[in-house]
Amino acid sequence: MSAFNDLLQSGKPVLVDFSAEWCGPCQAMPPILKQVKEMLGDGITILKVDIDKNPATASAYNVQSVPTLILFKNGQTKWRKSGVMQASALKKVIEQHG
Template identity: 50%
Template sequence: MANFKEIINKNKTVLIDFSATWCGPCQTLAPILKDVKDHYGDRLTVIKIDVDKNEALSRSFAVQGVPTLILYSNGNQVWRQSGVLTKRELVSIIDVHSA
């Protein structure tokens, strides 16, 4: 958990993707997140967390459904939503909330 918090605090904008291998919508979201990461390059860190392999971490974030996306800016949670979004929607959200 300390390493996780380090990443959130060290990087200006971090998008966390809580997902699962068996989740269809998560598989749909994966290439969208890659496109979003490519759009921002080094200005955005994307962390993918498998809820089945990281149950304690998922519980600590009260993740009840997948995919759940959480956006951090300068170490603070600024946005959270469950479900699939388009690249355009994610870029818009990140632009509004990023440092």
């Protein structure tokens, strides 16, 4: 988890997608996150965390439902939301907090 924490310390925004393979709505997120990455390029780091494979990480961030998106910058939580979001709305959130 230390490598994960190191990534969160980045000066640029880091969006973490907490998800699970069995979660239907989670399956909608990869193409949305791909769009966001294409729109913002190197201005954002996007990480995917499977809560079943990383239960300690999910617990550390109090993830109760999936998908949960958490935006970090300089190691601090700037924003979080559970559920699917459209790429354009997500881009606005990242720009506001980034």
